[in-house]
Amino acid sequence: MSLDTPRFSDLDALYSDDAEVATSMYEDPELFKEEMEKIFKRTWVFVAHESELPDKGSFKLSNVGLDPVIVVRDRKGKLHCMVNRCRHRAATVCEVKKGKTSSFQCPYHGWGYGLDGSLRALPYPEQYGDDFDKSQHGLLKLRTEAYGGMVFATFNDDVEPLVDFLGPEVCKYIHLFNKQGGGFPVKVLGEHQFSVPMNWKVQLENTTDAYHFPVVHKSFMQTLDEKTEDLFDFMEKNEGWVEDLGNGHSILMMMPSRADLDERLDDPIEPRFEELAEEIREEGFSEEQVKKIVLAVGGPGFNMNLFPNVSLSLSFFRVLTPVAVDKTDIRHIALGMDGGPEIANQTRMRLHEHFQGPMGFGSPDDAEVWERVQRGTQGGEDLKILVNRGLVDEEPGVAGPRGHISAETGMRAAYQMWKRMMSDE
Structure with missing residues (x-):
């Protein structure tokens, strides 16, 4: 990359008022990392269609930017989107692209999670001591909303409601x-x-x-x-x-x-x-x-x-x-x-x-x-x-x-x- 190539700190050089896009917009790995944080982790991202989750326990795998997620319908019919990562040692808790289940279990050490992402059980919990709080170790959940059958999720709890983002x-x-x-x-x-x-x-x-x-x-x-x-x-x-x-x-x-x-x-x-x-x-x-x-x-x-x-x-x-x-x-x-x-x-x-x-x-x-x-x-x-x-x-x-x-x-x-x-x- 030449010394004159615009960096992402100069946004006007990357996308100008004359509707010109800098070549580095497609090539800069540091800019890509910044996009994943400032765009894909801060706004509504499409993750599924409601017809793919027809029943209680229906799930499918998706992504929000680089983050692998599980979209699931719980026993009350509510939709959830959760990061597909065990809270213990980071293994994915699901590798099946879609299906129906009553829970998710990590294949590494057996931590089990409910359809709402809550940590339900773990083998030999006594080694964590009496003050271990299972409610603080559920799957990381994203804010999830749907419109017209389309399901969206976001890491940003402060973002506007989905219907306002769509307009x-x-x-x-x-x-x-x-x-x-x-x-x-x-x-x-x-x-x-x-x-x-x-x-x-x-x-x-x-x-x-x-x-x-x-x-x-x-x-x-x-x-x-x-x-x-x-x-x-x-x-x-x-x-x-x-x-x-x-x-x-x-x-x-x-x-x-x-x-x-x-x-x-x-x-x-x-x-x-x-x-x-x-x-x-x-x-x-x-x-x-x-x-x-x-x-x-x-x-x-x-x-x-x-x-x-x-x-x-x-x-x-x-x-x-x-x-x-x-x-x-x-x-x-x-x-x-x-x-x-x-x-x-x-x-x-x-x-x-x-x-x-x-x-x-x-x-x-x-x-x-x-x-x-x-x-x-x-x-x-x-x-x-x-x-x-x-x-x-x-x-x-x-x-x-x-x-x-x-x-x-x-x-x-x-x-x-x-x-x-x-x-x-």
Whole structure:
């Protein structure tokens, strides 16, 4: 690193008012450590969906930044998020990714914990003396709240309530996103995970970036029928927008006509879904239900980025987990209808696999360019990364500026929040 490379003490040099990002933002390991403390340990981080924890005793493993956590529903139905670390000698108390249990036990010395994280028992406690207080040695718990089925956790007990962090615009769009349940609750159908040699902010920039779509996803577009290709040709239509929703969140409205699926119920069923509609009719659903379910299969017409680690994209969640300054884990979580017809969920899964599945077109193409961004930062370290597209004609939105569909408004929203949190404001 050259002597002129900005350090993280100079935040204006790292992200400027001209919407230029310093290359060291992707490369500095000390900056990465600071981000884990000032961002991931101080704000709300997405950890699970409530459908993954349907019963008392249901649990799943997740992460809050670098910290491994367990998300669990206790016997009273309350959600908890706890650091996956025994209070004795630091061994993880759970290595099963998800399941159902009545308690957690450390495999090293047998300390046992309840579903709420409390220390319930330990072998041969007399060696700790009479003043050993089990209530002070439970699993480290995070503050946990949920909205619209999405579960978030934070180490910061003083942070604002989750609903305030999300803000009214995000809450509105989560409500619209959940209409893809087709009258049923949204549930997780499955997920796959992969690692990319990139800084976490490279992915943070991606989900509300429409500018890359016709270039990176050209092969995907070539697999579509004419009508579906026209639906995804949102750059040429130029009907949508990208908008700053406050607190680092942003939305890419690709297909405004599909923002609220309930407003499309009078539309004729798309030809590609006619066979599906007939199969749903044969299961005894009314025509109104058939239309609602078929519309839901296609998902809403927008992507939404929630700072700092989760995106709502058409019909799936994309969750990022920072691992190192140049390594990020990505989880793609497919969503379906809890109680809806099986054929509809199968169709949704096939659509998901076509684009974001491990053998689909979207995931490999995106991962390729993310990795190339990280590799490219090895050259010309004094050059700036530009996120200034669309500044020329941004207009005021409800919570922040709104720009052209190809604008980098979403990236600027995220970096402004990044700067705010890194500056201790």
